């Protein structure tokens with residue numbers, strides 16, 4: 001099938017590469033001309049394991065094309081997928097400005113019948129609204145079918161997740177549109193769920209909100225472990241063995257970040273509030289996440305006997321999680337800003353990113369960053385940090401505190417090097 005994907009970001013680009021791998025011909029469009037040029041020169045604007053090789057292969061095989069003309073792409077392809085950003089507006093609601101602009105372009109180009117897939121994460125009711133929008137623009141009803149098909153991939157494992165989805169959600173009551181969308185994914189094993197459009201939109205928000213809830217729950221329980229001298233790793237393992245709860249997504253840390261969990265929780269809250277249904281649980285989930293960082297800065301402060309300009313803290317990690325270059329809502333960055341406010345001497349290292357942050361000196365290696373430090377904080381769980389040479393670290397540091405902000409280190413290896421291990425919900 002010929003597919004036009006609008007938006008060449010984490011989702012659009014990954015989906016384009018995977019659909020090309022499945023045998024389709026994919027035209028991926030972005031309004032960012034520079035990005036399109038880079039893609040056409042073989043430069044992938046994001047870091048996602050396996051993506052570059054797959055994009056190269058399908059560009060060479062004439063199955064994947066990059067361009068910036070939305071209208072031409074709409075005219076040429078039978079299926080159009082919208083994968084543009086849906087960032088937070090100031091009040092926390094989803095800002096649909098990019099979706100609206102794409103719909104506007106689509107409206108002007110619908111000369112024959114198309115299936116339009118909403119891949120972007122959008123609030124409940126957006127499919128209905130998008131349909132009315134196109135009708136008001138004078139597009140005849142029989143020219144399009146608007147289908148919700150939310151995405152559940154994670155950054156860092158995006159290709160793997162797209163090939164191995166737990167489920168593929170198709171939101172439409174139109175049988176033939178559902179079949180067309182399903183046929184795009186032929187070759188991928190994953191449970192197909194065909195449901196209503198608004199239900200599909202809420203499955204996406206509900207999933208991210210539930211994941212965020214799981215994280216704030218375990219992070220709050222980690223604080224209880226701290227005050228009782230218990231180890232959250234053992235507690236989480238014991239809780240997770242109950243199949244009704246499950247072991248995954250129970251890793252306590254300095255809080256969840258990224259471009260989606262924080263934004264989607266806010267957007268769901270805003271969508272519910274707009275219908276006079278305030279969500280108290282998600283309010284609490286957000287509060288726990290917003291204060292989790294402070295809780296562990298306080299813990300560090302206690303261990304170091306204060307945090308001020310006399311203390312040198314090294315931070316390992318800048319991205320919001322490992323295996324990505326994405327810095328959006330990164331807790332590691334927030335941590336650096338918090339410590340900078342306390343005037344600490346700050347050195348930092350990340351394998352992929354070095355965002356400019358006032359007061360932070362970026363170093364070329366993890367070992368260089370700990371030179372002369374009183375403490376090192378693991379803020380992102382990169383493998384490189386997990387397999388750190390702790391003897392070397394100990395010999396370069398002035399002090400001995402290792403705050404494992406992601407609970408990913410081998411505690412024994414750290415302690416054997418004479419360092420003091422401090423974790424999240426672990427003494």
Ligand SMILES: NC(=O)C1=CN([C@@H]2O[C@H](COP(=O)(O)OP(=O)(O)OC[C@H]3O[C@@H](n4cnc5c(N)ncnc54)[C@H](O)[C@@H]3O)[C@@H](O)[C@H]2O)C=CC1
Nearest residue numbers: 007008009010011030031032084085086098120121151155
């Ligand atoms: N990043 C992730 O891991 C996931 C994101 N999502 C959702 O997918 C959507 C896209 O997210 P990302 O890929 O992370 O965003 P992104 O910001 O990486 O990419 C969006 C792309 O759309 C382009 N764009 C914006 N307006 C355009 C227009 N009018 N015409 C053509 N191109 C346009 C931008 O230039 C940008 O390259 C969001 O709704 C997000 O919530 C869903 C699942 C996972």
Ligand SMILES: O=C(O)[C@H]1O[C@H](OP(=O)(O)OP(=O)(O)OC[C@H]2O[C@@H](n3ccc(=O)[nH]c3=O)[C@H](O)[C@@H]2O)[C@H](O)[C@@H](O)[C@@H]1O
Nearest residue numbers: 151152153154155249250251253256257258260261320321
């Ligand atoms: O809608 C989205 O964009 C995506 O959002 C998340 O994916 P992602 O943001 O890429 O990353 P996650 O692996 O979910 O991690 C989010 C944050 O939670 C933290 N985390 C994750 C898991 C865990 O056990 N503990 C923990 O602190 C991570 O470090 C990170 O800061 C969801 O997991 C995806 O299913 C969803 O498609």
